[in-house]
Amino acid sequence: MDVTLIGTGSPVPIPERGGTSLVIDIADETVLIDCGPKTVYGLMDAGIDMGNIETLFFTHHHMDHNASFFHFAFTSWTEGGRESLTVYGPDGTDSLVDALYDIYGEDIEYRKDIYPTDGISTIDCEHVADGFSRQMDGWDVTALPVEHSIETYAYRFEEHESNSSVVFSGDTRKIQSLSEFAVDADVLVQDCNTAPVDENRVPNPDDHFVWPQHAEGERGLDRSTLTANHCDATDAGEIARDAGAETLVLTHIMPYRDLDAMQRNAESVFDGDVIVAEDGLELTL
């Protein structure tokens, strides 16, 4: 199984990090999880054939996890030659797919004359709820409700032949059930939104665009709101430790954050490998 972190950023855009998305090559399938801003370009940068992606899971419907859905649905069909698509996700997933047809109905009709496939008109939706699990061809997936500001799921993927497993936390505050869900995972990809700013990572505003409110860290934000909905690196390390995971990947990273401190804080509580994600990071399990 291969895991590629396509987008590792947050809702606050910065050029070097797209919104959340990752790709898992599992058995003979290429599965996309979340489809945040810049996903299509991130797939191209990672050399992934998006026409092969016929399965998409949404953790939740915040903008930083779904904003590229229309772009992906079109491009994987028109340029990639994708022939089908099944979209799994919580409430709101049907509405997103319906919106594709509502908004782009004429556009789709026009392109169907040029691209001779019905990959765009047969998108299936599968509803994810508490207790969701599916046996696929050579792999399994299960979902766990986590605690965020809206309905959100973590996913666990298991490949039969290699006996390998990866868990993606989605966006969540620290909860004990996530450690149990991720037990003995080879890789835990974990929300780590809350982190201190490193002033050295703030670009010079004379040369680069800077979000001034984020260059000052979380001072302007209600910290209780952030910690109620996301993890920090210590939380992430504790979840990985309690799960007995082998490798912890920290993702969902805000602008200008102190990546070294994140690494240290996770390593202070977790003995396994800690990787601070960057867009395009590839892991082979």
Ligand SMILES: [Zn+2]
């Ligand atoms: Zn979210």
Ligand SMILES: [Zn+2]
């Ligand atoms: Zn998010």
